[in-house]
Amino acid sequence: MTKVDILAFGVHPDDVELGCSGTIIASVQQGKKVAIVDLTQGELGTRGTVETRYKEAADAARIMGVDWRENLKMEDGFFQINEANIRKVITAIRKYQPEIILCNALEDRHPDHGRSSQLVEEAAFMSGLRKIETSLDGVAQDAWRPKYVFHYIQDRYLKPDFVFDISAHMQQKIAAVQAYTTQFYTTQTADDEPQTYISTPDFLETVKARALMLGKRIGVRYAEGYLTKKMVGVTDFNSFVQETT
Known part of the structure; x- marks a missing residue:
């Protein structure tokens, strides 16, 4: 068992980077422990290979x-919300015992995103049921339910329930996204593979524009947005971000 504060799920490698990497970077720098679980290897991606995606x-x-x-x-594109996959996610949740889960958008352009969102949310609840037995490396796991499941916003605009200030971390977020040199535009992008929706320079500009728009809503430079089905409580008004203008 490796206890973390935040466990971020992405159905494809690069989902986490696009959706919530600014939040992750900020949290790590605040001293929080964070783990990432990718559900698939992104093997259906037009560009690159499974091997390059791992690197x-x-x-x-x-x-x-x-x-x-x-x-x-x-299975990229074809995974189902079934017992076998729910148990895989439960095992991961019980392994890391997060207080907070970040996962895919509730619905989005790519059908895997919404389906992954539902899979993780169901597993997060069922992970707290002690009569569901799982083991890791032959050792029985204890039941564990995170306090919150938050869904990051992806391609489609969804009105967030709250936003997270990532102003100090936007450059590092873009660097994390551009680590996927086969997927997104960089000076290293291969010229011999077909262009896709996400491989053009304009796509990264839309990522920045979304963060600018969400930041503007709370008076900061950049932000990432989240949806939650569970009400978020406040115990300290001083934690609110103050507008600077």
């Missing part, structure tokens, strides 16, 4: 400063 994911993890990242090797 890119490891490079991005180092940029973000996380200590643990693993892949559950579900």
Whole structure:
């Protein structure tokens, strides 16, 4: 068991980087422990290979400063919300025992995103049921339920329930995204593979623009947005971000 504060799930390697890496970077720098779990190997991606995605994911993890990242090797594009996959996610949750889970958007352009979101949310609840038995390396795991499951915003605009200030970490976020040199535009982007929706320079500009727009809503430079089905409580008004203008 490796106890963390935050466990971030992405159905594809690079989902976490695009959706919540600014939050992860900020949290790591605040002293929090963070782990990442990718559900699939992104094997259906037009560009790159499974092998390059593993290298890119490891490079991005180092940029973000996380200590643990693993892949559950579900089937990209065809994974189902079934007992076998729910148990895989439960095992990961019980392994890391997070207080907070970050996961894919509730619904999005890519159908895997919404389906992954539902899978992780169901597993997060069922992970707290002690009569569901799981083991890791032959050792029985204790039941564990995180306090919150937050869904990051991806391609489609969804009105966030709250936003996280990442102003000091935007440059590092973009560096983590660009670690996927086969997927996104960089000076190293291969010219012999087909262009995709995400491989053009304009796509990264939309990532920055989204963060600018969400930051503007709370009077900061950049922010990432989240949705939650569970009400978030406040115990200290001083934790609110103050507008600077």
